Amino acid sequence: MPPASQTSMIAIFTDLDGTLIDFDNYSSELARPYVHRLIKLGYLVIFCSSKTFAEQRVLQEEIDIEMPCIVENGSAIIAPPGFWNPEFVDFDVVDGWQRIVLGKPAAEIRQRLRRVECKFGESLHGFSSMMTEDIASVTGLDIGSARRAQNREYSETLSAKLPQDVWESLDSAFEYEGLKCLPGGRFHTVIDSQSDKGAAIRKFGELWKAQSSEPLISFGLGDSENDQELLENVDWPHLVKRPNGSWAGLSGRRIERVNGVGPKGWVKVAEQLLSKAKPEATV
Missing domain, CATH: 3.30.980.20 (Putative mannosyl-3-phosphoglycerate phosphatase; domain 2)
Known part of the structure; x- marks a missing residue:
């Protein structure tokens, strides 16, 4: 895992059910303070799941954040007002949010x-x-x-x-x-068939490059077979354990298997990221 850099943007693309939130009770309580600390450092914490925008937005409000998200398994990228520069990125505006549709209705x-x-x-x-x-x-x-x-x-x-x-x-x-x-x-x-989490992450990277000279370093966290494309398309992929204590049978030698179930594994990765930041930035 690389140290945090002031010359690059770190984006954390994360699955939700069984990863950032508890598989059984849907609670974000364990990961919530770490999400806030990462965002305080200037990192992007981008939800990337099968959930709809309405579902993801409610979770964002519960955690008290406003971040871009990838919805319905990569079918759209939706960002808060002002995130994308219209001079470089084409998007539609729905209820103030910037929407880039990648899938079919x-x-x-x-x-x-x-x-x-x-x-x-x-x-x-x-x-x-x-x-x-x-x-x-x-x-x-x-x-x-x-x-x-x-x-x-x-x-x-x-x-x-x-x-x-x-x-x-x-x-x-x-x-x-x-x-x-x-x-x-x-x-x-x-x-x-042309949509998936990986394709959406690649598109996000292309759009970021179009409007920013700041390199994007990407981390990914997932727990299931549905996260294969997510983890294949980030720089630093991490797989947390499923509720039964096993890891999903995903391929890819670069994938780091985290010894923690769901949010407990998520927090371990967050702690690693925070430990690489400058001490004064984590206060």
Whole structure:
């Protein structure tokens, strides 16, 4: 891990469920003070998960931060007002936030998904077709949080419980429809085949380079197979343990396997970063 530098920007791209927040109770309490200390040093802490912008924004407000985020598995990059310079970066503005869309609209994703389901012969139980109360039941979320998880703009979450080999047998059908089906900690997510967390991180880096002469040094933290692309596209990738104490079977020799489950592992990486900063900067 390199020492902090005053001549570069450090960006920490982090998954959420099972990484920055607890897998079981969705709490950010453990990592929260470390997020604040890193941001105080001038680092970017960028959420990069399957969660919607509404979900990620609520978590940002809970932690009391305002940072760019990558939503719905890389389908869009959304930044607070003034983050991107319109002279160098093209974006749309939605409720004041700067939005760069990389994926396809959810309506188109769902239309293609229905064709996959027809070939499969049964429903894959997308969140959009479920009652919000049922989503709350299967996720453990309250109704408001379940509604935010349901209202996806560029993807669809699937709650079907199928053996791994069955999911793999569907890959060709998803690919034929221009879709990608990604396994997460609890559910599968369907997105545009041209979108993923890694592609969004690369795009973020390109946009940063377009408007800043300050080099970007990237760190990544994840916990599951869904984070493969995230970790492949950062300079310093870190994999935290899953709730059962094991590491996900991700490939890549550069990945540092952190001896800590979820947020406990996240905090260990944050402590390493803070230890590399100048002492006066951590006070």
